Amino acid sequence: MKILTFFSLFSTFLSANSINVEENAGQFFSSGHTNNWAVLVCTSRFWFNYRHVANTLSVYRSVKRLGIPDSHIVLMLADDMACNHRNPKPATVFSHKNMELNVYGDDVEVDYRGYEVTVENFLRVLTGRLPPSTPRSKRLLSDDRSNILIYLTGHGGNGFLKFQDSEEISNVELADAFEQMWQKRRYNELLFIIDTCQGASMYERFYSPNLMALASSQVGEDSLSHQPDLAIGVHLMDRYTFYLLEFLEDIHPASKANMKDLFKVCPKSQCVSTPGHRTDLFLRDPGSALITDFFGSVRKVEITMETINLTDLIKEAEQKDNVQQMLEMVTNEMNILKLWFDSNKLSLNLNKTKFMIFGNHTTNIDVKIVIDNKTIERVYESKFLGVVLDHKLCWKPHIKYLCMKMARSIGILSKTR
Amino acid sequence: MKVHISATGIHMEADTSTPETAVPSSVPQPKDDFQEELVIRPLHSGDIYASFQFRTLWETDFMRGNKVSHYRLFPKSLGQVISKFSVRELHISFTQGYWRTMQWGQPFLPSPPGAELWVWFQDSVTDVDGTWKELTNVLSGIFCASLNFIDSTNTVQPSASFKPLGIGNVTDHSFLRYATLPREIVCTENLTPWKKLLPCGSKAGLAVLLKSEKLFHSSFHSQAVHIRPVCQDWQCKTTSWELRQTLNVVFDLHTPGQGKREWSLFKMFSRTLTEACPLASSSKIYIDITDNPQGEQFEVSPATPLLSQAMVLGDRRTFSVYDLTQQITFGTVRSLNLLIRWKSRDMLRPLLHGERYVAGYGLQTGEIHTLMYNNHPYRSFPVLLLDSVPWYLRLYIHTLTVASKGKDNKPSYIHYQPSKDRVRPHLLEMLVQLPPNSVTEVTVQFERALLKWTEYTPDPNHGFYVGSSVISSLVPSIVAMDTNSTREQPLFSSFFPCKEESSYFVRVYTEPLLVNLPTPDFSMPYNVICLTCTVVAVGYGSLYNLLTRSFQIDEPSPGLAKRIANIIRKMRGVPPL
Numbered sequence: 001m002k003i004l005t006f007f008s009l010f011s012t013f014l015s016a017n018s019i020n021v022e023e024n025a026g027q028f029f030s031s032g033h034t035n036n037w038a039v040l041v042c043t044s045r046f047w048f049n050y051r052h053v054a055n056t057l058s059v060y061r062s063v064k065r066l067g068i069p070d071s072h073i074v075l076m077l078a079d080d081m082a083c084n085h086r087n088p089k090p091a092t093v094f095s096h097k098n099m100e101l102n103v104y105g106d107d108v109e110v111d112y113r114g115y116e117v118t119v120e121n122f123l124r125v126l127t128g129r130l131p132p133s134t135p136r137s138k139r140l141l142s143d144d145r146s147n148i149l150i151y152l153t154g155h156g157g158n159g160f161l162k163f164q165d166s167e168e169i170s171n172v173e174l175a176d177a178f179e180q181m182w183q184k185r186r187y188n189e190l191l192f193i194i195d196t197c198q199g200a201s202m203y204e205r206f207y208s209p210n211l212m213a214l215a216s217s218q219v220g221e222d223s224l225s226h227q228p229d230l231a232i233g234v235h236l237m238d239r240y241t242f243y244l245l246e247f248l249e250d251i252h253p254a255s256k257a258n259m260k261d262l263f264k265v266c267p268k269s270q271c272v273s274t275p276g277h278r279t280d281l282f283l284r285d286p287g288s289a290l291i292t293d294f295f296g297s298v299r300k301v302e303i304t305m306e307t308i309n310l311t312d313l314i315k316e317a318e319q320k321d322n323v324q325q326m327l328e329m330v331t332n333e334m335n336i337l338k339l340w341f342d343s344n345k346l347s348l349n350l351n352k353t354k355f356m357i358f359g360n361h362t363t364n365i366d367v368k369i370v371i372d373n374k375t376i377e378r379v380y381e382s383k384f385l386g387v388v389l390d391h392k393l394c395w396k397p398h399i400k401y402l403c404m405k406m407a408r409s410i411g412i413l414s415k416t417r
Numbered sequence: 418m419k420v421h422i423s424a425t426g427i428h429m430e431a432d433t434s435t436p437e438t439a440v441p442s443s444v445p446q447p448k449d450d451f452q453e454e455l456v457i458r459p460l461h462s463g464d465i466y467a468s469f470q471f472r473t474l475w476e477t478d479f480m481r482g483n484k485v486s487h488y489r490l491f492p493k494s495l496g497q498v499i500s501k502f503s504v505r506e507l508h509i510s511f512t513q514g515y516w517r518t519m520q521w522g523q524p525f526l527p528s529p530p531g532a533e534l535w536v537w538f539q540d541s542v543t544d545v546d547g548t549w550k551e552l553t554n555v556l557s558g559i560f561c562a563s564l565n566f567i568d569s570t571n572t573v574q575p576s577a578s579f580k581p582l583g584i585g586n587v588t589d590h591s592f593l594r595y596a597t598l599p600r601e602i603v604c605t606e607n608l609t610p611w612k613k614l615l616p617c618g619s620k621a622g623l624a625v626l627l628k629s630e631k632l633f634h635s636s637f638h639s640q641a642v643h644i645r646p647v648c649q650d651w652q653c654k655t656t657s658w659e660l661r662q663t664l665n666v667v668f669d670l671h672t673p674g675q676g677k678r679e680w681s682l683f684k685m686f687s688r689t690l691t692e693a694c695p696l697a698s699s700s701k702i703y704i705d706i707t708d709n710p711q712g713e714q715f716e717v718s719p720a721t722p723l724l725s726q727a728m729v730l731g732d733r734r735t736f737s738v739y740d741l742t743q744q745i746t747f748g749t750v751r752s753l754n755l756l757i758r759w760k761s762r763d764m765l766r767p768l769l770h771g772e773r774y775v776a777g778y779g780l781q782t783g784e785i786h787t788l789m790y791n792n793h794p795y796r797s798f799p800v801l802l803l804d805s806v807p808w809y810l811r812l813y814i815h816t817l818t819v820a821s822k823g824k825d826n827k828p829s830y831i832h833y834q835p836s837k838d839r840v841r842p843h844l845l846e847m848l849v850q851l852p853p854n855s856v857t858e859v860t861v862q863f864e865r866a867l868l869k870w871t872e873y874t875p876d877p878n879h880g881f882y883v884g885s886s887v888i889s890s891l892v893p894s895i896v897a898m899d900t901n902s903t904r905e906q907p908l909f910s911s912f913f914p915c916k917e918e919s920s921y922f923v924r925v926y927t928e929p930l931l932v933n934l935p936t937p938d939f940s941m942p943y944n945v946i947c948l949t950c951t952v953v954a955v956g957y958g959s960l961y962n963l964l965t966r967s968f969q970i971d972e973p974s975p976g977l978a979k980r981i982a983n984i985i986r987k988m989r990g991v992p993p994l
Contacts, residue, residue, distance in 0.1 A: 045876060080604055082605060082633075083513065083603065083605075083633055089630075089634070090630070090634045091605050091629040091630045091633040105605075106609075106628070106630075107605075107609050108605055108606050108609060109609055109610065110561055110606040113562075113563060113602075113606070114563055114600075115566070115874055115875065116563050116565070116566075131554075133551040133555065134558075135554060135559070136558065137558045137561070138557075138558055164875040165876075166875040
């Protein structure tokens with residue numbers, strides 16, 4: 001008896017759990033992105049710009065630690081600091097003084113180095129227009145479900161960022177490159193972080209959707225460096241990225257911290273400059289975007305022993321964009337409507353019923369709506385409450401109709417003269 | 418090979434009972450074999466030279482478009498490169514530092530500073546230049562190096578210097594390409610993919626010693642990959658592909674801070690060894706004790722009974738051998754830390770040695786001097802000198818002089834290909850007979866070209882590099898060399914094939930040159946624009962104002978008293994003052 005009750009309870013628990021899991025399985029198909037990419041660029045050359053390389057490597061370290069693999073990271077360093085002959089500790093790049101943290105690590109892979117870091121190569125990586133023999137590790141192979149993190153650091157000014165002291169990239173070029181990426185469906189959401197003087201000017205000209213941008217200083221302000229190390233002889237990090245690194249060290253793959261916490265990193269008291277951010281082009285609420293959406297590659301993995309029926313979920317996902325499915329839905333609804341009319345002793349005049357599909361693009365599919373074995377006629381313009389509606393909503397037929405009316409009235413007036 | 422997955426991790430056990438070919442499948446698996454070794458040679462200057470060699474031999478056929486799909490010990494990325502680009506031989510090396518021949522002797526595997534790549538393509542390739550360009554791009558991705566800067570302006574086709582090191586009697590040098598990038602930096606990002614090509618990675622075997630923080634804090638560091646087809650047996654009935662990954666490093670005595678002359682594995686690599694790579698058929702450490710027959714100069718601990726003798730670089734050397742596949746090598750502590758301690762404070766002078774420098778003054782002309790030393794007391798031998806000079810140093814070949822002991826020395830073979838601006842570099846190959854115990858000096862004058870302003874690098878005042886010259890020669894040897902290449906011998910002595918017994922092959926690289934080209938002042942366009950606009954604005958503006966402005970006489974405003982008087986007068990209706 002006891003065993004029976006226990007068994008029934010257990011089975012109900014299992015069935016309840018499985019329903020829960022099936023519901024959760026729906027979440028797997030509703031999140032926005034499926035893969036993560038990172039493009040990290042240091043644009044400065046020469047030994048005294050050690051801090052820019054340390055900035056980039058600290059972001060690289062965080063991004064790798066949170067799960068993005070080397071194959072999904074494009075790391076561009078304009079000069080070599082680790083094996084530079086002036087480095088007293090070769091094969092190391094430190095971010096904290098007294099050599100506490102070596103951000104260079106033991107398994108770093110730099111994709112573009114030295115003279116290869118140019119404005120042209122950077123823009124080619126972003127837009128994907130690279131020569132055919134470029135190896136995979138140097139390409140940004142993102143798709144429309146990729147979340148990309150782009151980090152730039154170097155010397156800059158109002159509206160530009162210097163590359164290797166010999167060329168610049170302007171904010172207009174950058175905005176156009178992001179628009180190209182949007183048109184080519186190369187990203188789902190993009191987070192742009194820049195640590196340079198007057199960094200906020202670099203994101204002023206953005207106009208593509210789903211972009212969020214952060215900068216270390218406003219227009220007219222300089223971004224300052226953090227602390228020098230007397231043994232190495234140079235400044236090790238910039239302030240903004242130093243506090244960003246400290247913030248990211250507390251983030252782990254299961255962390256629920258969101259973008260609003262990232263905006264609070266490095267207030268004016270610590271940074272001396274005022275960090276800025278821009279979220280008006282971002283379609284989601286920044287509070288709902290997790291840090292790990294951009295900085296990590298968090299795979300939603302749930303281990304379960306039950307089998308989950310995916311066919312309903314797949315159908316639901318498929319129905320979202322298909323004109324045919326939409327028409328079927330309309331047909332179903334119209335049939336239900338007809339049944340209601342019939343049951344309430346009303347009649348629906350199917351000869352006078354027309355249908356129109358509003359839209360900008362021309363669909364060549366053969367569209368048909370059938371109610372009660374009668375095909376409904378498709379029209380491209382129709383008069384409704386005194387207004388002629390057309391399928392493109394450009395109002396040309398309405399204007400024509402009005403002109404015709406006025407022409408007749410004007411004609412009569414001319415006779416009265 | 419048995420793999421157990423347990424709670425503590427994944428363990429691999431080498432199953433030595435069953436041979437590798439006895440796999441019950443329809444297609445017989447080609448046999449592959451992996452060997453690793455480390456040679457430690459104390460140098461007379463107090464430094465220590467460590468040379469790692471990892472060799473994978475695979476009995477398969479990459480040639481004639483054979484499709485290979487099952488990879489085990491041979492790395493798949495390199496196998497695909499060989500089959501896609503129809504490569505017969507590939508030699509690539511990345512070096513930081515310059516090998517000081519006079520202080521350290523000859524290296525086992527020479528390499529020039531920077532990156533060097535030379536490739537022999539198979540006869541089936543129709544467009545060698547196009548394939549070469551694609552190959553360099555792919556290799557730049559594999560090794561994280563800027564090899565994509567190799568193009569026609571720094572690639573040459575040597576006619577005699579780089580003969581194939583594997584099998585094959587190839588004489589058509591149109592399938593050979595050679596290029597160097599003397600500016601290339603070597604750092605951890607090049608070591609990481611190199612380590613990933615090894616079967617055991619950096620997890621087991623000798624590769625655990627390869628820690629970048631110690632390896633790059635050294636006087637010389639060179640890592641290389643060599644791929645070539647070799648014979649499996651004496652009659653050469655079957656050929657197999659050999660992949661050798663080598664890493665040579667010279668540690669400086671004074672760098673670690675301790676002045677005591679004592680070396681251990683822990684001091685050099687900050688690691689000790691705990692096991693051999695389970696996939697390796699042989700894993701050995703050789704310590705060169707030739708200069709220490711009775712143990713009077715230094716002592717090695719832990720002591721080992723195994724001794725081996727090998728003919729290397731024209732000399733018979735004795736080595737203490739530590740076999741890592743035997744468990745007793747690791748002793749009771751389960752870890753091996755070799756210690757070499759000196760008790761007191763002698764070298765085979767290298768027979769062939771080269772130097773190169775730039776002479777002259779100013780930024781217009783200069784002279785390249787190459788010196789070749791023959792230190793043999795009574796034998797003379799011929800050397801092949803290969804010089805590849807970029808097009809922006811315009812060589813005047815009519816000023817080429819070769820002189821030994823003050824007298825003119827005419828080379829018996831000269832191959833010269835003149836440069837073409839922005840297309841090809843100069844190529845000069847000469848066969849020179851070096852008289853015994855002499856210095857031969859090759860000089861040639863050049864003129865520096867002015868580049869277009871977009872062709873300068875972002876840091877043009879650093880200078881422009883000229884790649885090392887290559888001196889290849891068969892040097893007469895004191896002891897008889899072993900010509901049987903298929904016999905079991907340590908890896909370090911079997912790299913260069915030996916065709917005759919009385920000489921051995923040596924390749925010496927000179928220093929790269931750093932030459933300043935006349936650099937324009939890049940701020941001048943900005944200065945000119947500012948100055949011109951200012952002059953135009955001031956000059957034209959002033960002229961315009963003078964011509965168009967009309968002048969009027971303006972009464973100064975009257976004082977206060979007069980103003981009050983004027984107001985009273987206005988009220989009275991009388992004209993003002």
